[in-house]
Amino acid sequence: MFHKNCPYLLRLPQAFRLQRLVPCILASAVILPAHADSVFVTLEKDNAVVEVDGVTGEVRRTVPVGKRPRGILAGRDGLKIFVATSEGNAIAVLDTRTLEPVGRWPVDKDPKTFTLNPLETRLFASNDDDNQLTVVDVESRQVLKRIPIGKEPEGVSISPDGRWVVSTSEADNTATWIDTTSLEPLERTPVDPRPRYSRFTDDGEQLWVSSHDGQSLTIIETATKRPIKTITFKIPDVADRDIGAVGIRIDRDRRYGYVALGRASRVAVIDARTLEVVRYIPVGQRVWNLEFSPDQKRLYTANGLSNDLSIIDLSTFVVTKTVPVGNGPWAIAVLP
DSSP states (O other), X not given: OOOTTOGGGGGSOHHHHHHHHHHHHHHHHHHSOOOOOEEEEEETTTTEEEEEETTTOOEEEEEEOSSSEEEEEEOTXXXXXXXXXXXXXXXXXEETTTOOEEEEXXXXXXXXXXXXXXXXXXXXXXXXXXXXXXXXXXXXTEEEEEEEOSSSEXXXXXXXXXXXXXXXXXXXXXXXXXXXXXXXXXXXEEOSSSEEEEEEOTTSSEEEEEETTTTEEEEEETTTTEEEEEEEOOOTTSOGGGOOOOOEEEOTTSSEEXXXXXXXXXXXEEETTTTEEEEEEEOSSSEEEEEEOTTSSEEEEEETXXXXXXXXXXXXXXXXXXXXXXXXXEEEEEEO
């Protein structure tokens, strides 16, 4: 699309056309409207999912989804989102255009978090009540295997190459490494008390595990499955018992990592190269989980007690908007 003054260029001699076409295209680009993100947030106390405009903070719509929704993921095609309904014992599939249900995968009792392999052919969901990881074939929606894990499995993540699935165990204080070919647990890495979530770096070289009761983050080398550093969070004027490390995100350049700190109502910013905390960002009350905008210029946080969404500008590390979204926001998925 050309700027309104550009069409005359097509009538110019070819020798003059190119040098004037470039600034005209630039002018055209300036007037194009920005495309807003679609931010989907699970509301565990409303049994719903809410959609928010990630730029303006406008709440677009709220739809019922099932009992106590928690974990949420966006499909790679952008047409579906997947939601763990903890008390519905299933993963619900919603069409992102209509937010109407288009599928359902049974995954046994109390699924909290889950992940999909890179090809989206298999789904791995933790079952807190059953102390297991359920593996589901996406096409047939049939359970392929139930893998025994340590007590109270919580965070589930998959390595970027699809080689490993990791599930944390809150009661056993371990991260269990599962081979995705054999579907067997091959190794357990000890971590600090009550590990909640895990996240691989995009290059697959490290796994980060948050520990709620340890007020800490364990950095594990993927190749050896051994911890290389443990970061303990300390915030002036905040009691240690309120610093519960939960959700994790790491930018694609491995420049900064971000950890939600629960009742401390802060997000820790970590230099992902030096593995040191560089600052704490105040957000809403009891921040559970967080997610980047697609361009990673913003970070969104789900704040479970203040019932809102914080939008953080990552160029300044400042919250630019606080958006009321409903009761018990828990996890976030974002699509362009």
